[in-house]
Amino acid sequence: MARGGWFRRPLRNGNRPAPVPGDLWTKCPRCGEISFTRDLERNLKVCPKCGYHHKLTARERIQMTVDPDSFEEIDAGVCSLDPLGFPEYAEKLMRAQQATGLCDAIVTGYARIEGYPLLLAAADFAFMGGSMGGALGEKVVRMMERAVRERLPVVVFTANGGGARMQEGLFSLMQMAKTSAGVALLHREAVPYIVVLTDPTMAGVYASFASLGDIILAEPGATIGFAGRRVGNQDLGVKLPDDFQTAEFQQRCGMVDRVVPRREMRGTLALLLGLLAEERAHAE
Amino acid sequence: MARGGWFRRPLRNGNRPAPVPGDLWTKCPRCGEISFTRDLERNLKVCPKCGYHHKLTARERIQMTVDPDSFEEIDAGVCSLDPLGFPEYAEKLMRAQQATGLCDAIVTGYARIEGYPLLLAAADFAFMGGSMGGALGEKVVRMMERAVRERLPVVVFTANGGGARMQEGLFSLMQMAKTSAGVALLHREAVPYIVVLTDPTMAGVYASFASLGDIILAEPGATIGFAGRRVGNQDLGVKLPDDFQTAEFQQRCGMVDRVVPRREMRGTLALLLGLLAEERAHAE
Amino acid sequence: MLNNPLDFEKDIAELDALIAELKQMGRDPSVRADAAQKGIDIEARIAEVEAAREERLRQIFANLTPWNQVQMARHPQRPYTLDYIRMLCDDFFELYGDRINADDPAIVGGLARFQGRPVVVLGHQKGRDLKERQQRNFGSARPAGFRKALRLMKLAEKFRKPLIIFVDTPAAEANLMAEEEGISTTIAVNLREMIMLRVPIVVAVIGEGGSGGALGIAVGDRVLMLEHAIYSVIPPEGCAAILWKDRNRAAEAAEALKLTARHALEFGLVDAIVPEPIGGAHRDPQAMAATLKAAIAEHLSALLALSPDALTQARYAKFRQMGRWQELPAVHPEVEALET
């Protein structure tokens, strides 16, 4: 898939096209509250009435999180292929690229948070549900290998509702092993790795690099789990808890360290980066 | 406590005094069956009717398990002290020594099982419930350190219903850390460590070296657990399973690899020693 | 003869029945006499039908669709992990429990000897009859199963025993309890730990390689696939449900997913295909076991020549390169600006 003309504009301004008039207002999917989109954005896209955390694009997430002008993207040109010739995949890919201005469902790069340098990844649900194909896996591993070489901590914002991208078949399943191999390197080399689970993080992504953080944070109310409610083989008569497969449920089950509201995320990450920052080994 | 005259005879013949006439018959505590003691012994002290595994003394256990004449005791002279001046402890100790012919509740030494050399320990419930004081801890750690030096596998038969020996106060609690430190050495040095949980194994012993085996076997029906049924803080209204704190319960809970009848124990240990025997590292 | 033939096995089943009938006739003296009088040679007739059967078998199995492969991989009479362990190994001593809170019978494993050498073997275990199938949860492992598997892998590493792993699962368990016990986390931890494990790992996909539940014990130095095994990111039924909102289009999905051993080998995602007896492993388990044993032995012996560092480096490199992508030239905003 060659880089077409459509590809340039969104990449250059690094964001979605300007909102059409209908986007002036945004309706909260949880409580129905209608807010000025601009007000909502000032509130970090958190519903002022019920606290619902709207999904963010990868670029919005990065902008909200890192020090101004500190983000330096890497591997931006890594694009998915259609190795199986899977029905409709090529078209879907192109539409996702056009809609998001991204090559694939994750953006990686260098950044600083309150001065602390790090490598950061942010997934974009709008790109085919944030699903993990060969491009995503490659970008994640490259970032992790770079983190090991340069001894920089890694922060990953997940939003991969689709888990592995089935259109890439067994290749996509293997991204679970590939990204976890990256984490194994970080782990062996004691490079700090912080995961922030955002809405939604499921299946093959949650069952690989997303649940391997030294510290795992999550946004309030985010859907996080293995198999979708309908996909899961639920035993008859078992009543699912109301908060089944949410951030809060996962914290109760011991999988998540803290549920952190978006407003506190940047400060929390800065605090953690400071606490985990490398020191000279004590006399080793 | 000096070594008294009473001490010599039992140590020399290494076993209990000959049974008094009343011991000609033995009643099964589970099914009430009365057997000729001699027949019962021929049946490895397993009730021919219900399969109940009678408790064994340390020396009986060793004799039943190792190759004839292969056992060579070590550290036989390590004796408990009464570091707290605890009420009645000195007397209890002396009575236990006289009754069992042992210095303390465990016997350790070199042995062979179907030719495989190993270090072996067998606890003796008849010695103050097999409880763990300073002597037991010291003997266990010495054996483990020896196993590391000589690269011999370790097999431990536990039967420590009392757990830590409260008469030695905090000293006895620290035997949990001390024996587990021994296991940490075995673990780090990759020396095989097989535990056989026999009736009963509880509390401080089960919560230290007894549950740290690479492979954990148990005798059928053995009582194994943390706190005694009455000591445990059972929630009101919770019905305990019938087999609560048995070998079978612990296997169901994932803590025990296999429940092995006494008749198969020797063969099982030989098989495992063969499978775990050291080989040359493959090109390391 | 098979009890529950698949659709495309029905011809064979009929020929099998005919052969059986002829053989029974051949054992009846009066029938034989009668046939002889009529000039009918029963033996020759049997030989004819047997030849036809072989021919038909060859024909059928030369033209299996991907969906047929799915059916084959799930065949209820296929040998399972414990069957292979018994046929390939001696002195198997099964170990139980995850040392956390359970033993999961959907994954089995233990110590054994393979060609005389102590190894650790493990794998998913489906059940043969209804009761065992339920007890083993149809081979769908819960978190305790993956933890037991990891415990055995660490045991293997500690005592420097090679690992032989059999994969055969529809998927990992996904009910409420699995979620509460962190099924995702457990699988992820296995993936991370297997990559760095310092002993040789040979994996054989013997039936269903069902997504994360399979991969969670399948990060091997060599991954072999039996000829009729499948390996897929999603069950074809689930894929059809997502794509076309119609689980009945599973056969189409199976086609699209390219989940056969042949595809996995072409893609470089598995290392070798282990051929099955004609008609599938279940028609001659002993022959299948012999072939599989030879394949494992060959790969294991190559791996045993490597140091632990070389092993883990190669394993990392193997999984690290998986996936297909392209890299466009980096986009420089200034250049773009000039172009516009």
Next chain:
Amino acid sequence: MLNNPLDFEKDIAELDALIAELKQMGRDPSVRADAAQKGIDIEARIAEVEAAREERLRQIFANLTPWNQVQMARHPQRPYTLDYIRMLCDDFFELYGDRINADDPAIVGGLARFQGRPVVVLGHQKGRDLKERQQRNFGSARPAGFRKALRLMKLAEKFRKPLIIFVDTPAAEANLMAEEEGISTTIAVNLREMIMLRVPIVVAVIGEGGSGGALGIAVGDRVLMLEHAIYSVIPPEGCAAILWKDRNRAAEAAEALKLTARHALEFGLVDAIVPEPIGGAHRDPQAMAATLKAAIAEHLSALLALSPDALTQARYAKFRQMGRWQELPAVHPEVEALET
């Protein structure tokens, strides 16, 4: 002033009440005028009573019985782990969960700064009010708590952060669920892993050091005990029940068990006693925190000078030598035979 004084604290409580009353009088102008007329100097009277109070306090606390020490260690107003973390550390960021199946609020911990240096802190946490006490299970940790503690210890080791651990528990949880989740195994694993942990570990027993539940997070390079803390292999009530079938003889058992800080230090089983403000830590938590902080800082700085190998070797040696025994000359059967 304390709300629920212990028996032996009652005198103090009464004097406290008297002082409060006098002070209130002193604030009332009419009362003051009246007193001045009668030649009563309220300030002097307050000073007198305060002196008497100090004297009485000194008297009482110079003569605490072991049972009084047990009561002090369990005092409901004593500072708990989270109080000390807040008073001793900055930037505390609590971490949750064992990554297996739960978060146990009976053990708390996280990252923090101690004198500017990043550390990992953790400890048992009792509850202050009834609701919190139940939520935290009275500081009795379940398996998930010990697993969370181990997870944090491994985090500390990975990132080379020293560990500061606060011990304050009546005992480990012992109900059916704890047994099903392997409370014994979990404690044992912690003991084994702590011995080899490659970062400094300073432990402070701040209240109740309750048997295995305490030791399961207390294998430190330095183990400090607050003056009125206890450390025991068994609760005195349980000991009395076993010895005399009478839980009410707990005071005698406390005496026999020698469970005070002074004894533990004499026995060489802890490394130092941290003195408490007169009357106990709860009478002046800030002063207590300052003393404890200085003690931890001193020990930590000595440990930070050691290499990981030196640390683990010393830790092994420290716990390996614990216990008292004697060794009789080896018995040689031949010699025995000659003697007989």
